[in-house]
Amino acid sequence: MTSQHGTMELSVEERGLEFESLRAELAALRRENVRLEQQQKKEIRYIREKVDQLLQTIGTCPLKSEELDDEHLIALDPIGIVSETFSQILDHLRYTNHQLGQARDEIAAIFHAAAAGILVLDPSRQILSYNRKLQEFFLIAGQDALGCQCSEAICGRQEKMSECVFEKVIASGHGEHRSDILFGDRHYDVVGMPITGSDGILSQIVLVYNDITEQKASEAALRTALAEARDARGKLDAILHSVSDPLIVVDAHHRVVLVNRAAEDLLGICLHQPLGRALRKAMAEPLLAGTALLSGAADRLEFALLDQGRERFFQARTSSLREGNEGVAGTVILLHEVTREREVERMKSEFVSTAAHELQTPLTAIIGFAELLLSDDPLPAEVRRESLQFVHQKAERLSLLVDDLLDVGSLEAGRELELTLDVADINLLLRRVIRSFDLHSSRHQFELNLPEEPLYVRIDHRRIAKVLENIIGNAIKYSPAGGLIQISGGLEGGNYEVAITDQGIGMSAEQRERVFERFYRGDASDTSLGGTGLGMSIARHNIEAHGGRIWVESRQGEGSRVHFQLPLG
Amino acid sequence: MAVKDTPMDNQRLELDIRGQICPSTLLTALRTIAMHREPLRSGQQVLAIRTDNRDATATIPAAARNMGYHVEVEKEDGAYLILIGGEASLPSGCWP
Numbered sequence: 069m070t071s072q073h074g075t076m077e078l079s080v081e082e083r084g085l086e087f088e089s090l091r092a093e094l095a096a097l098r099r100e101n102v103r104l105e106q107q108q109k110k111e112i113r114y115i116r117e118k119v120d121q122l123l124q125t126i127g128t129c130p131l132k133s134e135e136l137d138d139e140h141l142i143a144l145d146p147i148g149i150v151s152e153t154f155s156q157i158l159d160h161l162r163y164t165n166h167q168l169g170q171a172r173d174e175i176a177a178i179f180h181a182a183a184a185g186i187l188v189l190d191p192s193r194q195i196l197s198y199n200r201k202l203q204e205f206f207l208i209a210g211q212d213a214l215g216c217q218c219s220e221a222i223c224g225r226q227e228k229m230s231e232c233v234f235e236k237v238i239a240s241g242h243g244e245h246r247s248d249i250l251f252g253d254r255h256y257d258v259v260g261m262p263i264t265g266s267d268g269i270l271s272q273i274v275l276v277y278n279d280i281t282e283q284k285a286s287e288a289a290l291r292t293a294l295a296e297a298r299d300a301r302g303k304l305d306a307i308l309h310s311v312s313d314p315l316i317v318v319d320a321h322h323r324v325v326l327v328n329r330a331a332e333d334l335l336g337i338c339l340h341q342p343l344g345r346a347l348r349k350a351m352a353e354p355l356l357a358g359t360a361l362l363s364g365a366a367d368r369l370e371f372a373l374l375d376q377g378r379e380r381f382f383q384a385r386t387s388s389l390r391e392g393n394e395g396v397a398g399t400v401i402l403l404h405e406v407t408r409e410r411e412v413e414r415m416k417s418e419f420v421s422t423a424a425h426e427l428q429t430p431l432t433a434i435i436g437f438a439e440l441l442l443s444d445d446p447l448p449a450e451v452r453r454e455s456l457q458f459v460h461q462k463a464e465r466l467s468l469l470v471d472d473l474l475d476v477g478s479l480e481a482g483r484e485l486e487l488t489l490d491v492a493d494i495n496l497l498l499r500r501v502i503r504s505f506d507l508h509s510s511r512h513q514f515e516l517n518l519p520e521e522p523l524y525v526r527i528d529h530r531r532i533a534k535v536l537e538n539i540i541g542n543a544i545k546y547s548p549a550g551g552l553i554q555i556s557g558g559l560e561g562g563n564y565e566v567a568i569t570d571q572g573i574g575m576s577a578e579q580r581e582r583v584f585e586r587f588y589r590g591d592a593s594d595t596s597l598g599g600t601g602l603g604m605s606i607a608r609h610n611i612e613a614h615g616g617r618i619w620v621e622s623r624q625g626e627g628s629r630v631h632f633q634l635p636l637g
Numbered sequence: 638m639a640v641k642d643t644p645m646d647n648q649r650l651e652l653d654i655r656g657q658i659c660p661s662t663l664l665t666a667l668r669t670i671a672m673h674r675e676p677l678r679s680g681q682q683v684l685a686i687r688t689d690n691r692d693a694t695a696t697i698p699a700a701a702r703n704m705g706y707h708v709e710v711e712k713e714d715g716a717y718l719i720l721i722g723g724e725a726s727l728p729s730g731c732w733p
Contacts, residue, residue: 126703128663128696136661146664152671153700160705 112138115147122150185277189234191270193218205277206251218275223251233260237273248280255281314382314403317389320396331403334373370406380407415587415601422589422600426469430462468534472602475609476586485531485613492529493522494564494634498557501536511549517556525564525636531610532634535618538603539568539630545599546628547572563616563633570629575622583620584608607632652686654693655716662693667700670721677706683722687713694719 078086119141120130136144179186185202189195195213206222207213213221218234236244237260244260256277263272308315314331318324327335370383382403389398437455440447447455475485495518502514543553547570554569575583579590589601611618615635622628652669654662666686676682686697694717698708707723 123663126663126696126700128700129692131661131664136664144661144664144668149664149668149671153667153704156671156674156704160703163705 108138112141115141119146119150122147122154126150126153182276183278185279187218187222187275187277189218189273189275191238191273193234195221196272202277205254205256205279233258233275234273236260237262238270241270248284253281254279255284311402313405316401316403317398318401319398322399325398334375334403380405381410382406412587415585415589418589419587419601423469423473426600427466430465430469433462434459434466468537469600471534472600472606475606476602479586479606479609485609487528487531487613489526489528491524491526494525494527494532495519495521495523495557497527497529497533498536498555498566501533501540502555505537505540505544512544512547513550513552515552515554517554517558519558523559523564525634527614527634528610532614535607535610535632536566536568538607539632542603542630543568543570543572543628546570559636560633562637563635565631565633567629567631569627571627574624574626574628575620576624580620580622584618648682650682650684652684655687655689657688657690662688662690663696663700666693666697666719666721670701670704670706677722678724680707680723683720686719686721687716688719689716691717693717697721 116131116133123130131141131146179197179199182199182201185205186199187195187202188197195216195218198213202222203211211221223232231246231249233244233246233249236246241262243262246258249256249258257280258278259276261274261276262270263274265271308326308328311328312330314334315326315328316324316331317326368383368385370381373380373382383406385402385404387400387402388396389400391397437459441452441455441459478485498518499516502516505512505514540553540555547553551571553571555566556569557564557566559565575590582588583590583604584607586605587601588605589599608618611632611634616633618630618632620628620630650669650673652666654665657665666684669684669686670677673682673684677684686693688694688697694710697719698710698721701708701719701721702725705725706721707725709720711718711720
């Protein structure tokens with residue numbers, strides 16, 4: 069059948085057949101669709117299962133369908149993400165393993181190179197490992213202690229249980245330390261550290277042994293050296309303090325490193341105050357001396373210090389301080405006081421002019437009277453006699469002066485005075501001496517207080533008379549006209565004591581202290597009083613040569629009293 | 638879900654996964670870490686993840702640490718801020 073447009077029209081039967089065919093095709097397609105849906109669900113389920121499995125491995129919860137639908141699941145590609153994650157985890161593990169391997173090698177190197185003995189134990193004291201130093205400390209060569217009990221292999225029952233560091237670590241669960249544990253003749257410091265597993269249970273204990281034997285010996289040696297140094301320092305201080313002259317030690321930079329007590333007193337500084345300071349800053353006054361000496365300009369220099377208003381002279385001497393072969397380490401400065409020597413020099417100088425004057429005066433009189441007597445003019449007998457008496461008197465005065473000079477010569481030469489001892493009545497001697505003064509000094513009154521009976525003692529009567537003449541002469545010289553001079557004598561214990569008291573000008577404390585010094589004159593400026601400054605010094609030597617003693621009581625303006633004692637034996 | 642470079646700091650990657658729950662938060666975080674593996678590993682970049690899922694503060698840091706990254710967790714404005722970047726340091730010890 070053909071349509072009016074020329075197309076062939078299908079019959080009803082044919083249409084029915086075509087419809088059936090289409091329906092069958094649709095059914096097949098539906099079946100295919102169902103199969104595909106089932107296949108997709110199966111694959112998605114597979115993906116979800118695998119993703120969940122992987123997530124579980126990572127440590128998280130399964131993927132929920134309501135959270136991530138199938139469409140987004142496919143788009144997110146979870147397997148790809150998790151695979152990439154695993155890849156990174158594996159890379160990190162490889163890196164970590166490499167690091168751990170290096171750390172293990174480092175620890176092994178440290179373990180065997182350590183200067184301390186290291187012992188690793190399990191909680192039952194079984195030895196798991198130890199290093200070379202521990203083998204050296206406690207084991208014999210070739211001995212294998214692995215698996216042994218530490219108490220047998222190491223301690224050998226020497227260590228007291230109270231000192232067992234292993235026991236302490238087990239008990240406390242943390243690090244322990246014990247000092248100076250003795251194994252045989254060696255001393256050790258022992259440190260114990262616990263190692264716990266991931267379960268928190270103690271799995272190993274590490275014990276570290278440090279041999280401190282040499283350290284202890286060094287400490288003991290150091291203590292001994294310190295004690296010796298202190299002892300040496302003490303001796304040095306004692307020596308320094310026993311040096312009566314001020315002593316200062318400076319280093320190569322002229323800083324004070326040592327001063328003794330005398331230097332401290334002299335310079336008015338504290339013993340430790342100037343230490344370490346420059347000499348010129350520590351001590352202002354001897355600056356000139358110090359500077360000149362330290363600069364090498366002189367090895368000996370004299371300077372003056374004003375001490376409580378009194379000028380004192382010092383001679384500074386230096387010597388180089390050497391330490392081993394290291395050259396000059398500093399300078400020792402010794403200040404020697406020469407005030408007395410300078411004073412004696414001054415007094416000697418004064419003595420020369422005084423002595424010349426003392427000699428010149430009677431000589432002039434002698435020459436004058438001698439010329440008178442030798443003149444051709446006839447002289448009356450009385451004048452001749454008086455002239456001869458003057459000559460005799462002045463000659464005696466010269467004789468006494470020469471005696472003094474001879475005595476001083478002996479004493480200056482270090483010789484003792486020579487005594488000519490005879491038994492004499494001391495009371496009579498006193499009376500004779502006083503009578504001679506009484507006759508010649510009408511200006512003064514004499515009061516004598518002596519025992520009536522004679523008292524015989526063994527003396528050099530010429531020297532004792534000279535002593536008396538000197539003391540009484542001084543009493544006259546320093547007393548105003550009409551002044552009373554009292555002389556008393558008598559027994560005092562086993563001695564015969566004489567006291568001569570005047571009402572003269574008296575003495576100052578310094579004059580009283582120095583009255584017996586050779587060449588000392590109380591007031592050297594007053595030449596009218598005469599005197600050589602030797603009389604009292606010679607008097608003391610004379611009395612002391614007899615085994616006696618002489619002393620003075622005096623106050624300025626109140627007169628003086630001179631005592632001397634002579635032993636009766 | 639958004640990943641962006643912060644204008645203020647181009648070394649910092651911001652990932653806001655608030656509203657998501659595990660494990661998709663983890664997968665999202667892992668995917669971002671994988672995409673920026675090298676700069677995150679070297680520490681040139683830091684991944685800042687904002688989440689309000691408490692489980693995520695455990696799972697994401699644990700996975701990142703297993704991968705060898707340095708991780709810090711902070712609390713910020715009622716949410717959590719997980720910062721990932723740089724190499725994880727090895728554990729150190731001292732005398733107790």
